[in-house]
Amino acid sequence: MKLQPGSTLITNGQLIDGTGAAPVPNAAVIVTDGLITYAGPAAAAPPAPDARVIDAKGGTIMPGLIEAHIHLTYFNVTELQDLDIKFPVEYVTLQSAVNANTALECGYTSARSGGCLHNIDVWMKKAIEEDMIPGPRLSASGREICGAGGLMDWNPDYRKIGMEGIVFIVNGPEQARTAVRKLVKDGIEWVKTYPTGDAASPDINDHHTLCMTFDEMHAVVATAHNHGLKVTGHCRARDGIYNALKAGYDAIEHGTFMDDECLELLLKRNVPMCPGLGFELFSVERGKDFGLSQRVLDGHQETLEAGAESARMVLKAGGTLGLGGDYGFGWTPHGTYAQELTFFVNYVGFSVLDTIKCATLGGAKMMGRAHELGTLEKGKLADVLVVDGDVMKDIRILENRDNLLAVMQGGVVKAGTLTQPLS
Known part of the structure; x- marks a missing residue:
């Protein structure tokens, strides 16, 4: 991905640097050849006589947001066939390119895949990095394992429909190893697994059931780590969380029914977690309009309450949280990702600064790129949001992309109202 040559001065705004530190009023950020060379009080900024100037208009200068659990290949999913048999790979790829551009326009300069169809994320990452299409810097996952x-x-067996486009169905450690080896050949970074069920499947695999054995999970981890890949898992049930941590997982998705024993192991191994909780609230609030049954809605309500408590436990204990998750369903369409931040402030009870830290530095840590992304500090890539408004007073302004003056990647302004022609 190209870096912007020369210098850019962003001024006339408060700085929220993503570290969790208090905002700096009347701040300035200087970008030189795509890297941050200064971020702090404007009065102490070094001279930048030849710099291009971006006026923050008294608003907020902050790091680009990071979606820590994105599904680029999900496109307004309302039923299961949308995920495996409805469209060919060619059309899903086009949908994914649209979703990638939407994410960038919404201020998400980086994203970590939570699983995809047909290995599309690997090639989407390549296209984005080569500036072929606009989108967030992507940490690629692939087809999932369950x-x-x-x-x-x-899919019922009598249909004799394969699931190879979305998931490898394994039965025992040997098949688990085989699935990972296929993913190695695909060129992914993250192996996504399903240790547990979910409220979406109350009759067979609800949020208290296990969907993989410990031996299968351990086989996935051993094989993936042998090839330098990382492993994560959809973990709702308590035993699924614990098994994942014991098996050596590198991240936990959801971590819904966390207990003290799981938390202790999570912190000991320094494993990050992405709660992905807004999906639960929006399922409860909007799911009936899309035909979700009352049993499913009740399950999401239970998951919502337990997951919120788990997230609070991890934050209080000093663990790493990333924000994002499962946008791309009919009731959580692409383009509404920043609802997650509002949800964590207004429902879960996080402070605005903690929420932004999770949505920037936390996501960068989950991607394994905290050394170059996630905060506005000297030497890091200039992935910057310039926001028209004070996010400390109203986090909801991030939900409206019209409030984004500039979305920068490596100092290049890729989106925002400053890129729009004057009427």
């Missing part, structure tokens, strides 16, 4: 009869094994 135990036979588990949450993702939803």
